[in-house]
Every structure is written in structure tokens, then in C-alpha cells.
Amino acid sequence: MNIKQYALPLTGALLLPLSAPAFASEANEMEEIEVNGHRANLIGEAISASVGEVxxxxxxxxxxxxxxxxxxxxxxxxxxxxxxxxxxxxxxLRGFNLDHGTDFATSVDKMPVNFRTHAHGQGYTDINFIIPELIQDLTYKKGSYYADVGDFSGVGAADIHMATSLEQSQLQVGLGEDNFYRGLLAGSTSTGVGELVYGLEYQRYSGPWSDIDENVRKKNAFLRHTWGDDQDNVSITFMGYDNGWNAPDQIPQRAVDEGVITERGSLDQDVGGETYRYSLSSAWNKSFDDDHLNLSVYAIRYKLDLWSNFTYYLENPCPNGTPEPGNGNRCGDEFAQKDRRDIYGWDLSYVMQDEWAGFDVVNTVGSQARYDNIGEVGLYNTVRRRDVDVVRSDKVQEWNTAVYWQNQWQWTDKLRTVLGLRYDYFHFDVDAQSARDPSTLAANSGSKGEGIFVPKFNLVYTINDQWEYYASVGQGYHSNDARGVVQTLDPISGEAVDSADPLVKTFGYETGVRAFLAEQLNMSLVLWSLDVDSELIFVGDSGATEDTGTSSTRYGLEATAYYYLNDEWTLDLEYSYTEASYDHDLEFEPANGSAPVFSNKIPGAIPHVVAAGVNAQFDNGLFGNMRVRYFSEYPLDGGRKGSDATITNMRLGYQFKAPVRLTLDILNLFDSDSRDIEYYYASRINESEPSEGVDDVHFRVYEPRTFRFYAAYQF
Structure with a gap:
């Protein structure tokens, strides 16, 4: 199916009924209904069909x-x-295996979440430091059409806004299967000179795995003080996060088939991680008649120690022919990735309303800067979480400064355009060091700078107060790992390697419509396409670069519908379809020496995703929500396919007239044994297998049906 050739006919067909006032008379008679989240009316506000608020x-x-x-x-x-x-x-998302965030930019109140030159992967996005109850809202914008978003913006971006006040404070206790415990204290109070929002969260969890205790020990703290009103205000925010855990990683299919482990077993019980993230940020918002100034500054301190073992005994078989690690000898492929850094930056924008040649315009100029001072980003060989030797350990300083301009021009009552221009400059400085072979890795030290200019354009046509049409085009990009940008030698073999491109461009465009009918139905339809330049990618698990050798193309369709049935019931349905392929076939070489496999299918590109939900809120205090998420089969390396998967979650609860709220979550309601994720690669699980390993599907199954009960006292 070639969606591109159907884009214009489909859009035309959609526009046929737009002028028909199908719901107009009913809308005039209905009382005004306050709606939230995806049901909010963004007609006249959004600049693309892929913008939304939650x-x-x-x-x-x-x-x-x-x-x-x-x-x-x-x-x-x-x-x-x-x-x-x-x-x-x-x-x-959109045919991308984003890994942990490479091509999707996430921020919290303009403070970046994605980590550059991260030990485990470029753009690493860990949002475990967020307390969900303290989120005010989330805004997202898919595509590369927005001037205020730079790095990691190829597929889109999301900004999570934390609360400046809460309607109710609460003390909550949660209990569940597999030793799940959660405590939460969250609220807000007036200090006489402003509003103080606070939150403390503690969570323990053992998990359902047969031979490993996850031993999750998560602690979160949030403190924000705000002075002023909605237009003019200043805030200071502290966020703190600390966690430790053991990791039930993906496992090979043959280990389950041969009875070595169960589908919820582990081959290495020593893997896991420890991390913390502390941040201090401040925001200043000031109005000047029709103009508005927004300034945020932030400082982040971060640490991660992550132990993994994905190939078991492929590179380092046991000296005594047994899978038990030896004493003092390297046995097994366990490795550690270490990251220590401080991050500093700002985000400044100035919004000006004006009139040019009799037309209303809104100009936004902005400046952003970020400095990553990475004390260590390292890769170590380990046994039972004990360092054996170092593959590479680097100090990195990475600067990024950016300026942008966005112009919104109201040509008529119905037509407006949004033009964006953005320039970013990066400077990479790597000090390579290694206890094993300093002379070899010294060659991987170096500095490099590069700039990038990316234009954006959006056209918005408001057909009437219920329908709006959009057309968008723009470039985005992601930066590559600084180590790959400057390196000249493979850290393992010492052979010469090509350096990675510092900045990789994407080019995207889309067309779509949005409707908000009778204050009940919010829906959208989008046809999109995205091209990615050929790139070299730094792989944190090996400390080297990986060359795809070709460009890629993705295109697809997205449809959403959110229906506010009445004061008690709401329904939603989301569907996305994607075609994703390299522009040339890539070669996959099986570990067993059989003939190579050629394919242009991009591993991890999910063709179909469906999500649906029903929510009920009754006057007597009862409430409930059921959600279903499905994704289809998807390509893996070697011509294989990952399995499709469906999961259903349910929430039931009761809000007493007294300030008590009880909630029951049933996660994986139908006890699906679908797989959360699958990969296809070579590994070795015992000495009888060939030294080159065995190509196999490696997977992690859904956690089984589990019950969690929450009781909250509100004050």
C-alpha cells in the first residue's frame, strides 16, 4: 500500500462533508461542557494536525x-x-524503534530529559523521576515542524508540565502482588507569598520473575514554590530521584524450548542498575502589554551504573566448561555502562504580537543553550558487577547553542501560516582514556564542531468553527554520540574506523484535518512522511560505530477519535499505520555461516498500532477505565518477524463523600503471554553451542495479570 499516492484523494474526500453543519443545531442547544485532555478543542490554536494536549x-x-x-x-x-x-x-513511534529516545525529544518544563553521549544510548530518556500525580498536563507535537525544538526532534517532541498548585492534597498507600508497595504524599499549600507544591514517593517491587528478585527501590521528591499570577510569575523547582534494581533481561527462545529456564527466567541474575538524578530549575514568565517573556534555567546532576548481559557466553566462554563465573577469570559477557555528568542550560523565548501591512502577526524569537559536563561515560567488562577491565572510559564536554525565529501570519480570518527558522551549533570535546591500553584509545580523543540550519513551515486553514485543515513540512535532526563523532580506532580491535556524522538530518511533511463536533467528538486524520539521511550510529553496548550505509523512508497514516458521550461516559480510539524501509537492501550474516539474508525492512518498525479506551465516572462516586493496546507483527533482523501483542488494563474505584478514594488496578487483565519486545541476534548459552553462537529470537514476556490496590486520604 502506497499511502503517498492516496494522500490527496483521501484529503479531498475528507473535505467534502466539512461544510455541512451536521452537528450545528445540536451544538447550539447543548449546555457548555468542560472537557479535558485529548478531548480539548485545539481548532484555532494548533499549528499542525499532530499537535495535542493531555x-x-x-x-x-x-x-x-x-x-x-x-x-x-x-x-x-x-x-x-x-x-x-x-x-x-x-x-x-511512526516506524521508529526509538531505542530509549534517540529521535523523540522529551522535556519537563523546558528542562531536557534526553541525554546526549549517554553510556547506554544516544538520547536516553528515563522519566522514572516524575511523580505522575504531580503532572499538570503534557503537550506533544509529532513531526519536525516546530522551531522551538532542536535535537532529537526527527519524530517529534513532548513537554511535560508539572503542577503549580493542586486542588487537593493526598496521602496514598498502594499494595499489590509480587511485593509491590507504594507510598505517596503530595499536595500544595499557600505560603502567604506564593504557592508551594510538594511530593514524596517511595516504591518497592520484587516482580513476577521465577529466579530473580527485581528489588526495585525507587524514591522521588518534588518541591516547587511559585510567586505571582498566571501572567507574571517566578518559580523554583527541585526534583530528586534515586533507584536501584535487578534486571530480568530478554532471554533466548531456545533456552525456554530446551527447559533451561522458564519464559520468566533469567540466564544472568547479576544484571541490573543503580541511578540518581537531581535537578534545580527556575522559570520566569513576564507580560509586557501584548508581549510575553519566558525564561527557564536548569542544572542537573546524574549518575547511572547499568549491568547487562545480552549474549551470555558468546565472547567469553567459561574456562572450565561451565556457565558459572570463575574466580578472577573473565567468564561470560556481562558488562557495565557508567555515566556521571552535570548539565546546565537555559531556554529563553520572547513572544511579540504585531501588525505587518495590515495583517496580524505573532513573532517568537528564542535562544537555547545546553552544556553537558560528562565526568565519565564508560564501558567495562564485569563479572558479578565487579569490574574486570575497561573497554573505554571517556570524559566529554558537549556544548549546544541555538537561536530560532517563528512567525505566525494571519492572512485572512481562515488562513494562517507559521514559518520557523532555527540554527544550532554543537561542539564536541572527547578525552579518551583507558586503563587497559591508554596508547590505543588516546587516538580517540579529539574535538569537532558543526552547525545545522533547519527550516519549518505550516499552513492552517480554518474551514469553520468545527473543522481545520493543516499542511506541514520541515527538517529535524538528532546529534550523534560525541565518542563516535571523533573516534578513529575501534576500542576492541584497534582497527581504523569511520567517525559518525555529528548531526543527522530528517525531512518530514504531512497533511491532515482536525474536527471538534458538538463539543462531544474530537477527531483527526493525518497522512505523513519522513526521510532520514544515511548515518553512522555510535553503539554504547560495544563502544564502536555501526554503519547502516543507506538512507531510509517512512510514511503512514494516523487517525484518532475521542467521544464525550455524556457526563458519565467517554470513549477513545487511536490507530496508526506505518510503512518503513531502507532505500537499499541491507545484508544480515547468520552466525551459523549460512547464506546471507538481504532485506530493506527496518527492524523494530511496527506497522500497526491500535489503542482504545472507555472511561466511566458516575455521580454516586463509582468510576472505571479499561484500555486495550495492540501492535502488529514487525520486522526483525535476518528476515524474521516479532510477534504481535495485545494487553488490556483496567481501573475500578470509588470516591467516598468523605475524603477517601479507593482504587483497584488490574494490569494485564486477560493474563496475556504476549511479548513486550523481541530481537534477533546471535548468543551462546553453553559450551556445547558453536563458538560463533546461535542466531535466535530474544524476548521479554509481559508481566502476568496482577492486582494493585490504592487507598488515598484527601485533605
């Missing part, structure tokens, strides 16, 4: 297993996990 109410009603699933409120986004609960989720 309210706290929309987040609060959703049953979630892990914090990263908050991003699944973005239509088409899939959040999975191939490791322990404390690690960043793996995300999929």
Missing part, C-alpha cells in the same frame, strides 16, 4: 504498570521494556 485528568484515569507508559498518551506511541523496572523504557 490533561492530568486524562493521565489520572489510566491504569499503568510503569511510569514510562505516560508517554503512551501520545497517539501511536508504544512503551515497552526489555530490562528491569528502573531502566528507561524502549519506545516505538
Amino acid at each position: 490533561s492530568q485528568e486524562d493521565i489520572e484515569i489510566r491504569p499503568i504498570l510503569r511510569t514510562g507508559e505516560i508517554l503512551e498518551t501520545i497517539p501511536g506511541m508504544v512503551a515497552t521494556q526489555h530490562s528491569g523496572s528502573g531502566k528507561a523504557n524502549q519506545y516505538f
Whole structure:
């Protein structure tokens, strides 16, 4: 199916009924209904069909297993996990396996979440430091059409806004299967000179795995003080996060088939992680008649120690022919990735309303800067979390400064355009060092700078107060790992390697419509396309670069519908379809020496994603929500396909007239044994297997049906 050739006919067909006032008379007679989240009316405000807002109410009603699933409120986004609960989720959107965030920019009140030159992967996005109950709203914008977003913006961006006040404070206790415990204290209070919002969260969890205790120990703290009103205000915010866990990683299919482990077993019980993230930020918002100034500054301190083992005994078989690690000898492929850094930056914008040649215009000029001072980003060989030797360990300083201009021009009452121009400059400085072979890795030290200019354009036509049409085009980009940008030698073999491109451009365009009918139905339809330049990617798990050798093309369709049936019932449905392919076939060489496999299918590009939900809120205090998420089979390396998967979650509760709220979450309601994620690569699990390993599907199954009960006292 070639969606491009159907784009104009489909859009034309959609426009035929737009002028018909199908709901006009009913809308005039209906009382005004306040709607939130995806049901909000963005006609006259959004600059593309792929922009949306999600309210706290929309987040609060959703049953979630892990914090990263908050991003699944973005239509088409899939959040999975191939490791322990404390690690960043793996995300999929618009035909991209985003890994942990390479091509999707996430921020919290303009403070970036994606980590550059990260030990585990470029753009690493861990949102476990967020307390969901303290989110005010989430805004998302898919595509590369927005001047205020720079790095990691190829597929889109999301900004999570934390609360400046809360309607109610609460003390909440949660209990569940597999030793799940959660305590939360959150609220706000007036200090006489402003508003103080606070939150403390503590969570323990063992998990359902047969031979490993996840031993999650998550602690979160949030403190924000705000002075002023909605137009003129100043705030200071502290966020603190600390976590440790053991990781039930993906496992090979043959280990389950041969009875070595169960589908919820582990081959290495020593993997897991420890991390913390502390930040201090401040925001200043000031109005000057029709102009508005927004300034935020931030400082972040971060640490991660992550132990993994994906190939088991492929590179380092045991000296005694047994899979038990030896004493003092390297046995097994366990490795550690270490990251220590401080980040400093600002985000400044000035919005000016004006009149040019009799037309109303809004100009926004902005400046952004970020400095990553990375004390260490390292890759170590380990045994039972003990360092054996170092593959590479680097100090990195990475600067990014940017300026942008966005012009919104109201040509007529119905037609407006939004033009954006953005320039970014990056400077990479790497000090390579290694205890094993300093002379070899010294050659991987170096500095490099590069700039990039990206234009954006959006056209918006308001057909009437119920329908709006959009056309968007723009360039985005992501930066590559600084180590790959300057390196000249492979850290393992010492052979010469090509350096990675510092900045990789994407080019995207889309057309779509949005409708808001009778204050009840909010829907959209988008046809989009995205091209990615050929690139070299730095792989944190190996400390080297990987060359795809070709460009790629993705295109697809997205449809959403959110229906406010009445004061009690709401329904929603989201569907996305994607075609994704390299522009040339790539070669996959099987470990067993059989004939190579050629394919242009992009591994991890999910063709179909469907999400649906029903929510009920009754006057007697009862409430409930049920959500279903499905994704289809998708390509893996070697011509294989990953399995499709469906999961259903349910939330039931009762709000007493007294300030008590009881909630029951049933996660994986139908006890699906679908797989959260699958990969296809070579590994070795015992000495009898060939030294080159065995190509196999490696997977992580859904956690089984589990019950979690929450009781909250509100004050």
C-alpha cells in the first residue's frame, strides 16, 4: 500500500462533508461542557494536525504498570521494556524503534530529559523521576515542524508540565502482588507569598520473575514554590530521584524450548542498575502589554551504573566448561555502562504580537543553550558487577547553542501560516582514556564542531468553527554520540574506523484535518512522511560505530477519535499505520555461516498500532477505565518477524463523600503471554553451542495479570 499516492484523494474526500453543519443545531442547544485532555478543542490554536494536549485528568484515569507508559498518551506511541523496572523504557513511534529516545525529544518544563553521549544510548530518556500525580498536563507535537525544538526532534517532541498548585492534597498507600508497595504524599499549600507544591514517593517491587528478585527501590521528591499570577510569575523547582534494581533481561527462545529456564527466567541474575538524578530549575514568565517573556534555567546532576548481559557466553566462554563465573577469570559477557555528568542550560523565548501591512502577526524569537559536563561515560567488562577491565572510559564536554525565529501570519480570518527558522551549533570535546591500553584509545580523543540550519513551515486553514485543515513540512535532526563523532580506532580491535556524522538530518511533511463536533467528538486524520539521511550510529553496548550505509523512508497514516458521550461516559480510539524501509537492501550474516539474508525492512518498525479506551465516572462516586493496546507483527533482523501483542488494563474505584478514594488496578487483565519486545541476534548459552553462537529470537514476556490496590486520604 502506497499511502503517498492516496494522500490527496483521501484529503479531498475528507473535505467534502466539512461544510455541512451536521452537528450545528445540536451544538447550539447543548449546555457548555468542560472537557479535558485529548478531548480539548485545539481548532484555532494548533499549528499542525499532530499537535495535542493531555490533561492530568486524562493521565489520572489510566491504569499503568510503569511510569514510562505516560508517554503512551501520545497517539501511536508504544512503551515497552526489555530490562528491569528502573531502566528507561524502549519506545516505538511512526516506524521508529526509538531505542530509549534517540529521535523523540522529551522535556519537563523546558528542562531536557534526553541525554546526549549517554553510556547506554544516544538520547536516553528515563522519566522514572516524575511523580505522575504531580503532572499538570503534557503537550506533544509529532513531526519536525516546530522551531522551538532542536535535537532529537526527527519524530517529534513532548513537554511535560508539572503542577503549580493542586486542588487537593493526598496521602496514598498502594499494595499489590509480587511485593509491590507504594507510598505517596503530595499536595500544595499557600505560603502567604506564593504557592508551594510538594511530593514524596517511595516504591518497592520484587516482580513476577521465577529466579530473580527485581528489588526495585525507587524514591522521588518534588518541591516547587511559585510567586505571582498566571501572567507574571517566578518559580523554583527541585526534583530528586534515586533507584536501584535487578534486571530480568530478554532471554533466548531456545533456552525456554530446551527447559533451561522458564519464559520468566533469567540466564544472568547479576544484571541490573543503580541511578540518581537531581535537578534545580527556575522559570520566569513576564507580560509586557501584548508581549510575553519566558525564561527557564536548569542544572542537573546524574549518575547511572547499568549491568547487562545480552549474549551470555558468546565472547567469553567459561574456562572450565561451565556457565558459572570463575574466580578472577573473565567468564561470560556481562558488562557495565557508567555515566556521571552535570548539565546546565537555559531556554529563553520572547513572544511579540504585531501588525505587518495590515495583517496580524505573532513573532517568537528564542535562544537555547545546553552544556553537558560528562565526568565519565564508560564501558567495562564485569563479572558479578565487579569490574574486570575497561573497554573505554571517556570524559566529554558537549556544548549546544541555538537561536530560532517563528512567525505566525494571519492572512485572512481562515488562513494562517507559521514559518520557523532555527540554527544550532554543537561542539564536541572527547578525552579518551583507558586503563587497559591508554596508547590505543588516546587516538580517540579529539574535538569537532558543526552547525545545522533547519527550516519549518505550516499552513492552517480554518474551514469553520468545527473543522481545520493543516499542511506541514520541515527538517529535524538528532546529534550523534560525541565518542563516535571523533573516534578513529575501534576500542576492541584497534582497527581504523569511520567517525559518525555529528548531526543527522530528517525531512518530514504531512497533511491532515482536525474536527471538534458538538463539543462531544474530537477527531483527526493525518497522512505523513519522513526521510532520514544515511548515518553512522555510535553503539554504547560495544563502544564502536555501526554503519547502516543507506538512507531510509517512512510514511503512514494516523487517525484518532475521542467521544464525550455524556457526563458519565467517554470513549477513545487511536490507530496508526506505518510503512518503513531502507532505500537499499541491507545484508544480515547468520552466525551459523549460512547464506546471507538481504532485506530493506527496518527492524523494530511496527506497522500497526491500535489503542482504545472507555472511561466511566458516575455521580454516586463509582468510576472505571479499561484500555486495550495492540501492535502488529514487525520486522526483525535476518528476515524474521516479532510477534504481535495485545494487553488490556483496567481501573475500578470509588470516591467516598468523605475524603477517601479507593482504587483497584488490574494490569494485564486477560493474563496475556504476549511479548513486550523481541530481537534477533546471535548468543551462546553453553559450551556445547558453536563458538560463533546461535542466531535466535530474544524476548521479554509481559508481566502476568496482577492486582494493585490504592487507598488515598484527601485533605
